[in-house]
Amino acid sequence: MSGTSLVTARERALAVLGGEPDDQTLGRYLHGIPGVDAVGLEQRAAGLGTRSIKTSSKKWALDKIISLVDLTTLEGADTPGKVRSLVAKAMNPDPADPSTPRVAAVCVYGDMVPFAVDALGGAHGDPDDGLISVAAVATAFPSGRSSLEIKLADTAEAVAAGADEIDMVIDRGAFLAGRYGQVFDQISAVKDACRRADGTSASLKVILETGELVTYDNVRRASWLSILAGGDFIKTSTGKVSPAATLPVTLLMLEVVRDWHLATGHKVGVKPAGGIRASKDAIKYLVTVAETVGEDWLVPHLFRFGASSLLNDVLLQRQKMTTGHYSGPDYVTID
Amino acid sequence: MSRLAVPKTYKLYIGGAFPRSESGRTYEVLRADGAFLANVAKASRKDARDAVVAARGAVSGWSGATSYNRGQVLYRIAELLEGRRAQFVAEIEEAEGASRAVASAQVDEAIDRWVWYAGWADKFAQVTGNANPVAGPYFNISVPEPTGVVAIIAPQDSSLVGFVSALAPALVAGNSAVIVASERYPLSAISLAEVLATSDVPGGVVNVLTGSPAEIAPWLASHSDVNALDLVGAGDLDWVSLEIDAADTLKRVLRPEGGADAAAPTLGRITAFTETKTVWHTKSLK
Numbered sequence: 001m002s003g004t005s006l007v008t009a010r011e012r013a014l015a016v017l018g019g020e021p022d023d024q025t026l027g028r029y030l031h032g033i034p035g036v037d038a039v040g041l042e043q044r045a046a047g048l049g050t051r052s053i054k055t056s057s058k059k060w061a062l063d064k065i066i067s068l069v070d071l072t073t074l075e076g077a078d079t080p081g082k083v084r085s086l087v088a089k090a091m092n093p094d095p096a097d098p099s100t101p102r103v104a105a106v107c108v109y110g111d112m113v114p115f116a117v118d119a120l121g122g123a124h125g126d127p128d129d130g131l132i133s134v135a136a137v138a139t140a141f142p143s144g145r146s147s148l149e150i151k152l153a154d155t156a157e158a159v160a161a162g163a164d165e166i167d168m169v170i171d172r173g174a175f176l177a178g179r180y181g182q183v184f185d186q187i188s189a190v191k192d193a194c195r196r197a198d199g200t201s202a203s204l205k206v207i208l209e210t211g212e213l214v215t216y217d218n219v220r221r222a223s224w225l226s227i228l229a230g231g232d233f234i235k236t237s238t239g240k241v242s243p244a245a246t247l248p249v250t251l252l253m254l255e256v257v258r259d260w261h262l263a264t265g266h267k268v269g270v271k272p273a274g275g276i277r278a279s280k281d282a283i284k285y286l287v288t289v290a291e292t293v294g295e296d297w298l299v300p301h302l303f304r305f306g307a308s309s310l311l312n313d314v315l316l317q318r319q320k321m322t323t324g325h326y327s328g329p330d331y332v333t334i335d
Numbered sequence: 336m337s338r339l340a341v342p343k344t345y346k347l348y349i350g351g352a353f354p355r356s357e358s359g360r361t362y363e364v365l366r367a368d369g370a371f372l373a374n375v376a377k378a379s380r381k382d383a384r385d386a387v388v389a390a391r392g393a394v395s396g397w398s399g400a401t402s403y404n405r406g407q408v409l410y411r412i413a414e415l416l417e418g419r420r421a422q423f424v425a426e427i428e429e430a431e432g433a434s435r436a437v438a439s440a441q442v443d444e445a446i447d448r449w450v451w452y453a454g455w456a457d458k459f460a461q462v463t464g465n466a467n468p469v470a471g472p473y474f475n476i477s478v479p480e481p482t483g484v485v486a487i488i489a490p491q492d493s494s495l496v497g498f499v500s501a502l503a504p505a506l507v508a509g510n511s512a513v514i515v516a517s518e519r520y521p522l523s524a525i526s527l528a529e530v531l532a533t534s535d536v537p538g539g540v541v542n543v544l545t546g547s548p549a550e551i552a553p554w555l556a557s558h559s560d561v562n563a564l565d566l567v568g569a570g571d572l573d574w575v576s577l578e579i580d581a582a583d584t585l586k587r588v589l590r591p592e593g594g595a596d597a598a599a600p601t602l603g604r605i606t607a608f609t610e611t612k613t614v615w616h617t618k619s620l621k
Contacts, residue, residue, distance in 0.1 A: 325580075326384050328560025329391070 009230035010188065012264060016228060026180035030224060036216035036252060045248040048291055049284040058283070062318050063101050064298060065282045066093060067127070069305045069314075070135055070271065072107040073335075074142075074239065080115040083108055087119035089333055090132050094315050096331070097322060102127075103311065104300040105165060107135040110158035117162035124162070127300035135165035135205070139190055142209075142238035144169035148186060155193040159202045166194050167205045169238060170222065172212045180225055187229035203301070205271055206231035210249045211241040219249055223256040233269035239306060244274025247284055254292040261293070270297075273306025279317045282310055308335055345375040345521065347382055347545060348528035350389030351538015357381045362546065364521060367432020375521050377546040380554040383513065386542035387560050390484045390511040393539030398481045398509035405509060406456030408535045413449040415530045416442075426522045427494045445499040448600050452503035455605055459507065463606050467613070474616040479609035481509035482587055483562035486555035488515050488548050490568040490597050494523040497598060501567050502541065504604035510563070511540045513555060517568065521545040548572060556580040563587040563608045567598050 019025040053061055071090045073082060086106055094100040104127035106116050116134045117124055125131030136158035139151035155166055168190045174182045187206055194202040206226035210219050226234050234253055237244035250272040257268045270289070276282055282305060289297050297303050312332040319327040344361070346353040355361075358379035366372045397405070416423070420442050427438035460478055467475040485505045490497025498516060505512045516524035528543045544551060549572050555561055556577040564581045566574050570591035581588050589607055592598055 325557035325583075326387070326554065326559060328387075328558070331559055 009191070012266065013184075013228040013230070016263070021181060021184045021228070023179060023181040026184060026225065026228075027178060030180060030221040033220060033224060036220055038216050041216060041252055042248045045246075045251045045288065048251070048288045049247060051284075051287045053283050053287070059318075059321055061283050061286055062279060062314050062321070064286060065279065065305065065314050066103060066311065066318075067101045068298070068300060068303055069103040069307055069311055070105045070107040070273070071103045071311060072239070072273075072306055072308045074107070074109060074137060078109060078112055080112070083112045083115045084119045085333075086335075087116055087132075089311070089335075091120070091123050093311060094318065094332075097318070100315070100318065102130065102132055104304055105133040105135045107137065107165075107167065107306060109141070110136045110138050110154055110161070110163070112136075113158050113161040113163045126164075133164035134162060135167055136161075136163035137167045137169075137207075137238075139168040139186075141167070141169055141207075142240040144171050145173075148189060151186065152189060152193045155190050159194055159196060163202055165203045165205060165233075166190070167207055167235060169207045169209060170226065172209055175213070175222055175225070176218070183225060184229045187226060187231060191230040203232045204230065205233035205235045205269075207235045207238055207273075208253075209238055209241055210236050210245075211243045216249070216252055219252055220256060223253050224260075227256065227260050227268050231268065233271050233304070235271040235273055235304075235306065237272075237274040237306075239274030242275075245272035245276055245306075247281075247288060250285060251288050251292060254289060254297075257297075258293045267297075267302060269302040269304065271304040271306055273304075276305055276307050277309045277313060279310070279314045282307075282314065342373060345373055345525040345545065347376045347378055347386075348525065348532065348541070348543040349382065349386045350392070350542065351532060353528070353532070354382075356546070357385070360546075364430070364519070366429055372429055373522060375525070375545045378515075378544040378551055379546075380551065382544055382546075383551050383554050384558070386513040386544060387484060387486075387555070387558055389539040390513050390542055391560055393511045393537055394481070394483055394509075396537050397506075397511055397540045400509070402457040402460060402509075405507070406453050409453035409456060409503070409506060410450065412530060412534050412536065413446050413453060415534055416446050416449065416527070419526070419530060420446075422526060423495060423523055426526060427520075430494055430520045430522055441494065441496050445495045448496070448499055449503050451600050452507050452605070455602070456507050459602060459605050462602065463609070469615075472618045474618055475613065476616070477611050477613045479508060479606060480612045482608045482610055483510060484513065484560060485510045485563040485565060485608050486513045486515075486552075486558070486561045487565040488552055488567065488569040488572070489517055489524065490592075491517045491519065491548070491571065493517065493597075494520040495527070497568065498524045498527065500598035500600065500604075501565055504600075505565065505608055506536075506540065507605045508609045510608050511542075513542045513544065513561070515544045515546070515548045515551050515555075515568075518545075518547055552577055553580060556586075557583065559584050561586060563589075565589045565608075566591050 090103045113136045138155040140146035208222045316327045356376040360377040361374045362377045364372045423442045424438045464478040469475040489501045557580040
């Protein structure tokens with residue numbers, strides 16, 4: 001998967017902002033965006049969560065969820081062996097049922113990328129072609145507290161090792177202090193570091209860490225900022241902070257993506273991550289995507305689930321639908 | 336002046352909470368004379384699924400408690416039953432149309448059986464375990480371990496004694512239970528659940544479903560995460576099919592029992608849901 005080129009992204013941002021992306025211009029622009037109606041947003045999200053999805057629609061949804069999962073392991077205790085078993089699961093989620101689709105990507109720390117690439121072998125590639133890509137978290141994940149040089153080196157190293165997607169974190173401290181120009185420049189610089197020698201570029205997911213942004217207004221501003229700066233995806237959370245992904249926050253980000261698409265014709269992806277553990281919850285997200293930006297957003301290069309335990313629950317539901325009786329945790333892997 | 340009656344809605348007991356049925360269904364329970372007695376939740380297969388999840392989550396804590404501690408916790412329930420005996424007697428009188436003396440005798444019997452089983456908690460391993468003679472300088476010890484999640488169809492023609500007689504032995508060894516109460520007499524089962532909720536039994540160890548055993552039992556029998564099936568009260572169901580379903584995942588199964596002494600207290604009901612673990616240990620490091 002190749003992201004948008006930096007030049008057009010920057011030109012687009014300049015055209016939208018009507019000036020250089022410094023603190024003043026960005027501040028004026030972002031604070032000019034209307035505030036979020038929190039009650040309305042939560043009510044809309046709750047309403048979308050009440051849809052009843054049954055039988056063949058549910059089967060479709062479960063397979064769709066699997067094909068949109070970034071199967072993730074982001075632990076201090078990760079080892080090459082753990083990454084290899086994660087990749088084995090990504091390639092063949094349910095060994096008892098070969099009709100189970102593959103996941104979209106595996107998401108690991110930067111130093112684990114070579115092991116993931118090696119384990120994937122011929123299955124490594126674009127999820128739109130039925131292959132599995134490798135996503136790496138970078139830029140001093142999860143806190144983002146380091147200098148720009150280190151963040152860029154972190155990114156370049158992961159890309160050089162074969163990562164197709166980079167999940168970066170924004171500097172929440174700078175954002176909350178109103179230093180929007182700094183956040184913009186960092187995203188642009190990381191985007192630049194995603195380029196490969198052959199001219200292609202790794203896709204950039206920008207993690208807002210909505211749990212630390214406190215208000216919906218901030219989430220909306222951070223979403224606009226990340227898209228303006230050239231992010232190919234906006235992602236809710238690192239999974240290390242609670243609350244992580246929630247339905248209202250994801251709905252809000254989808255609305256920004258929709259508005260951006262209407263304004264510029266450019267499509268940006270959304271990735272809710274962390275805290276989505278049940279199939280039932282994941283289906284609510286599918287409904288929200290379809291109702292907000294449209295069903296054509298339900299493809300791996302425009303929507304992902306960042307999850308680890310979600311996959312097991314989807315597999316259990318899938319087994320229930322195939323066999324007609326309830327399955328149990330003994331019939332899926334221990335992660 | 337006449338006072339407006341405040342009838343109680345009897346709900347399910349799953350994971351230490353009292354939810355309504357996920358399906359929103361209830362059914363009417365009638366007195367012996369056919370008059371309305373109470374509305375009771377009618378559990379669906381999804382309630383059964385949730386109950387199994389809750390029971391699975393509770394296995395490690397309950398089976399990990401010392402047998403001495405389990406015995407104390409179970410004995411405490413008998414004490415609480417004693418304190419609420421008037422409520423149980425009244426419910427049995429209303430539901431079964433029994434005289435006060437008969438209802439009272441049933442409550443006595445239930446409490447006595449509970450105490451009897453509680454006493455076994457830290458004793459049955461001595462009786463059913465063993466030190467095996469082996470041809471070497473080793474201790475070879477066999478001990479009973481809990482099977483895991485036990486699904487129980489409670490006796491259908493008894494309010495309290497049948498329910499207690501099926502439930503208590505499963506708990507003694509450290510199993511957690513999903514128990515489907517008598518369809519006709521479910522009130523005592525839910526009142527017992529209220530006793531359990533205010534006792535020291537961790538949430539999820541006992542999960543009580545009310546409704547149609549014919550509807551729920553097949554889902555429990557075929558559920559891959561249920562380890563054992565007690566069909567003691569399933570005599571009127573197609574229990575052979577249930578046994579066949581259970582065989583798919585190699586569940587331990589107890590067959591239906593009928594008559595006045597159904598589920599009579601025996602050590603066998605405790606050991607039915609245990610697995611034998613055998614360990615070797617050197618006799619001496621001299």
